[in-house]
Amino acid sequence: MPEVSTDSDTADCLxxxxxxxxxxxxxxxxxxxxxxxxxxxxxxxxxxxxxPREHQPHAAASAAADPTIxxxxxxxxxxxxxxxxxxxYRLIFNTGADAGQxxxxxxLHVLAGKLMGEGFA
Ligand code: AMP
Numbered sequence: 435m436p437e438v439s440t441d442s443d444t445a446d447c448l449x450x451x452x453x454x455x456x457x458x459x460x461x462x463x464x465x466x467x468x469x470x471x472x473x474x475x476x477x478x479x480x481x482x483x484x485x486p487r488e489h490q491p492h493a494a495a496s497a498a499a500d501p502t503i504x505x506x507x508x509x510x511x512x513x514x515x516x517x518x519x520x521x522x523y524r525l526i527f528n529t530g531a532d533a534g535q536x537x538x539x540x541x542l543h544v545l546a547g548k549l550m551g552e553g554f555a
Contacts, residue, residue, distance in 0.1 A: 444489045449539035453487055462514050467506055470514045470544075479547030480520050484510045489539055493527040496540040511544040520546035 444450045452459040453469055462482055463470040473481040484507045490496040497504045508525065515523040523546035528535035 447489055447539050448537055449485050449541060450489050463510060467503065468510055470510055478545040480515065480518055480545065482514055482544045483541040484544060485539060485541040491538040492529045492535065493540050494529065507542045511542055515544055515546050522546060524550050
């Protein structure tokens with residue numbers, strides 16, 4: 435895959451600091467492997483980010499470092515969405531700045547609660 439810009443210094447990583455409790459997060463789920471917290475600027479009535487505790491800059495890097503973790507993120511996304519009554523949802527991994535990634539710690543967007551069309555632009 436093409437080179438993806440990374441911010442792999444965990445001390446400067448916003449989501450590492452949220453996971454560590456140094457910055458407040460509105461958590462909806464936590465376990466030993468991952469956390470889920472509400473997006474601070476929601477793009478839908480339900481907008482949660484599911485992130486592994488281990489810092490990696492993007493989803494493919496997490497998959498390479500820990501082959502089961504991406505599936506675990508998807509399972510957690512399903513659990514947290516259904517817990518709030520959303521059986522239909524959209525999952526997004528932004529990878530790289532040109533794709534809209536702004537926080538370089540792997541996270542899965544879980545969006546629900548509004549009618550979403552077929553477009554991605
Ligand atoms: P991305 O653009 O894919 O890297 O997604 C980063 C997401 O993190 C954006 O949707 C932001 O709104 C969200 N975000 C930024 N800061 C915080 C924060 N302190 N707590 C929760 N979500 C945040």
